[in-house]
Amino acid sequence: MQDIATLQARLDELLRIAKSNERKQTNFQEYELALLASNNLHELLGIVLEEHKERFQLTDVTLLLHDPEYEFQRLVEAQPVKSSWLDKLIFTESAHLLNQYFSPLRKTRLIRYSPHQHAFLFPDQAELGSIALLPLIRHNVLIGSLNLGSRNPNRFESNIGTQFLEHLAAVMSACLENARLHEHIKLVGLRDPLTGINNRRFFDQRISEEVSRAKRINSPLSCLFIDLDFFKRINDHYGHQAGDAVLKQVSQLLNDRLRNSDVLARYGGEEFVILLADTSAEDAGLIAEQIRHRVEKTDFTIPSGKMIHATLSIGTATLAQHSHIHDTKSLVAAADQAVYAAKLSGRNQVKQAR
Numbered sequence: 343m344q345d346i347a348t349l350q351a352r353l354d355e356l357l358r359i360a361k362s363n364e365r366k367q368t369n370f371q372e373y374e375l376a377l378l379a380s381n382n383l384h385e386l387l388g389i390v391l392e393e394h395k396e397r398f399q400l401t402d403v404t405l406l407l408h409d410p411e412y413e414f415q416r417l418v419e420a421q422p423v424k425s426s427w428l429d430k431l432i433f434t435e436s437a438h439l440l441n442q443y444f445s446p447l448r449k450t451r452l453i454r455y456s457p458h459q460h461a462f463l464f465p466d467q468a469e470l471g472s473i474a475l476l477p478l479i480r481h482n483v484l485i486g487s488l489n490l491g492s493r494n495p496n497r498f499e500s501n502i503g504t505q506f507l508e509h510l511a512a513v514m515s516a517c518l519e520n521a522r523l524h525e526h527i528k529l530v531g532l533r534d535p536l537t538g539i540n541n542r543r544f545f546d547q548r549i550s551e552e553v554s555r556a557k558r559i560n561s562p563l564s565c566l567f568i569d570l571d572f573f574k575r576i577n578d579h580y581g582h583q584a585g586d587a588v589l590k591q592v593s594q595l596l597n598d599r600l601r602n603s604d605v606l607a608r609y610g611g612e613e614f615v616i617l618l619a620d621t622s623a624e625d626a627g628l629i630a631e632q633i634r635h636r637v638e639k640t641d642f643t644i645p646s647g648k649m650i651h652a653t654l655s656i657g658t659a660t661l662a663q664h665s666h667i668h669d670t671k672s673l674v675a676a677a678d679q680a681v682y683a684a685k686l687s688g689r690n691q692v693k694q695a696r
């Protein structure tokens with residue numbers, strides 16, 4: 343009799359566990375479907391930063407993303423962001439910082455919460471007992487971590503199975519990457535979204551046209567490569583929004599200086615390029631010097647309201663008849679070498695390609 347009762351109790355227990363697992367699985371599946379059905383980055387972030395917590399009865403859910411080029415931040419900031427997300431969406435430029443939570447195995451970690459070690463991942467300062475840190479991996483690269491926090495110290499313990507969580511992390515990584523690419527493609531076009539000026543793709547198309555034209559009418563064509571000096575320091579000292587503000591103001595200043603026939607583009611991060619049609623090497627040098635001087639004298643306003651200074655280095659090159667600079671490739675290469683020479687000679691100066 344005793345045996346049957348024990349057996350029955352055991353069966354009841356197993357049935358209870360099976361039912362609970364089934365509920366869990368359904369919940370995970372529904373959640374995954376919602377992630378997969380999301381249409382854009384903001385919708386996806388809403389699901390992760392808001393729905394996740396309620397659905398799985400957690401105290402806090404945050405997302406840490408590795409964002410060395412500020413791309414995610416820019417895509418997120420392109421639309422209004424709920425203030426409640428600010429403490430839940432964390433960016434880092436440092437792969438090292440992210441790796442330190444997972445290395446070397448990059449496995450899901452179920453651990454006791456330690457304010458000393460984990461406060462960065464949970465800026466809300468909620469009272470947490472245990473946490474799960476899920477590495478988000480895409481194409482073998484650690485792109486971020488999903489951080490789940492519970493007040494209950496026993497909710498995430500190392501002996502609990504992590505299968506569901508690992509599956510979820512894989513789906514979330516794919517969705518994040520997908521949303522990022524999707525937003526990126528929308529922005530690519532021929533304009534640079536930050537500064538509103540032409541982007542490199544536009545420049546690459548236009549330079550071939552300009553070179554053909556210059557050769558056809560036998561007119562000089564000058565190219566200016568412009569690179570902000572020690573720009574990393576601006577980001578490091580004042581934050582990347584300050585760096586962005588300087589980039590915008592520099593593009594405005596360059597734009598104001600040019601004629602309609604000139605071509606201005608953002609070539610890369612803190613690099614700009616200008617094509618000056620019908621402009622000799624000498625005139626290009628004068629224009630470059632004016633630009634350099636104006637930037638040096640400008641008070642750039644950053645979001646904190648502070649005024650800061652910046653300088654830039656410029657390399658100029660001119661395509662002309664009987665010169666070794668005679669096609670697109672040699673023109674770009676010569677201007678690039680000249681700006682490099684300007685940097686080497688101490689920055690905040692103009693160098694002309696020979």
Ligand SMILES: Nc1nc2c(ncn2[C@@H]2O[C@H](COP(=O)(O)OP(=O)(O)OP(=O)(O)O)[C@@H](O)[C@H]2O)c(=O)[nH]1
Nearest residue numbers: 569570571572573574575577582583585586611612
């Ligand atoms: N804020 C901001 N920073 C950017 C952007 N694109 C690139 N950067 C930053 O520009 C910096 C360029 O750094 P470096 O290539 O080391 O050059 P630098 O500090 O300007 O030094 P020099 O060119 O040698 O004078 C990096 O820190 C990038 O993160 C952007 O769109 N916005």
